[in-house]
Amino acid sequence: MNKDMAAKVRAGNGFIAALDQSGGSTPKALTQYGVKEDAYSGDAEMFDTIHAMRARIVAAPAFNGDKVVGAILFEDTMDRDFAGEPAAAHLWNTQGVVPFLKIDKGLEQQADGVQLMKPMPGLDALLDRAHDLGVFGTKERSVIQAANAKGIDAIVAQQFDVARQVLAHDMMPILEPEVTISIPDKQEAETLLRDSILRHLDDLPDGTEVMLKLTLPEMPGFYQVLVDHPKVMRVVALSGGYSLEEATRRLTLNPGIIASFSRALTERLSVDQSDAEFNDSIAATIDAIHAASTAD
Template identity: 55%
Template structure:
């Protein structure tokens, strides 16, 4: 593990940019960016356009390690190049931004009020490849839709079981058990989730650390004991469907939690903008999320 990257993720101010939209969310992300589905044909063109969007963001002069700690990459992005370098190498060598990789294969159908992750049969080879390309850590997402203790335990158990596999490969896992912001009893789900996470943190060795990516809680500072936990490297928050302004306002009320926003980060960016307008909009977005992450 790169000690400079570890120190940056552990203690530097800033936030993590989630640029890991995958097959299911790529078309929607492109539409918000001003590229409609009728303007391209087939997955290959869609992913090429998405890579161009991500490249435009990551190569922008306003996008660098001064305010951005890390970037979560989609597997295809990791395997592509930015300015003639592998994406992960470009991020760290040129921008001083720590690269992470989304490793999950999507969500299983809802059961017991939750959606666990689909199986990841080739995870070990993917982790080895990622490490070889200079990736620091991973991210994987499941979703909690109802305050059901059994389902929430299933989600957390799966996250930690695979998290330990990722730790064994020499990478730092970001565990993301998202609570749906529209869950009927969101505070109840968050209480059950925190209890389950604390229980599983106790199964880690003293040197083992994970990161947690969580929905901004209903009760301010509800995750303070997770932020302070010795086995937690960093707690980051997802925007979860909130607008950027709303997500920033809620995030700022949670001390020690930083952003890992996706759609909220790219809100207001379009393919049609001039470079000057694009960079200005991206700069404003980064500045506002950086500020909200600083509390």
């Protein structure tokens, strides 16, 4: 595992940008950006269009390692270039941003109040390829829709199984068992999730570390025990549908957790902005997320 990248992530003087919209979430992200679905035809054009948006973000002067610790890439993005350089290499070598890769292949149908990850055939080969391209770690998402102990235990067990596979390839896994922000029993679900994660952390060998990406909790400081855990490199937060304003407000109430926002990162960007307007807008957003991520 790259020691310089690990040190950058561990210091956490910034946030992780989530640039990993998948085939399912890309149309919504493009619509938010001002690109309607009739502006492209088929998946190839869609991915070309979202890559152009991502490349514009990465090229913005404010998008650098001073405030952006890392960036999570979709597989299609990892296989492309930024500024004529392979995406992961460009992020680290040119901008000082640690590259991660989204590896999950979507969600199963809901059962026991949760959506597990679909099978990931070929994961070992993908991890080998990502490692060779200079990717530091991975991210894998599943979703909790209710405070169901059986379902949440199943989600956490699956997340840790995948994490062990990632660790075997000398990469850092980010486990993302997302709690849906709109459920009525969100705080109860967070309690079940935290306690299950702690049990699974205890089963990891000493000296092993993982990262956690969690929905911002209802109770400030609720995940502090995970932030302080010796087997957790970092806890990062997803925006989960909260606005940028609400996500950053909640983040400031949870010291030690840094952001890993996707929708909130791009909500003020538009395809119709001039380069100057776009750069000013992303700079303001980066400043806001960085300030919330580093608040004491």
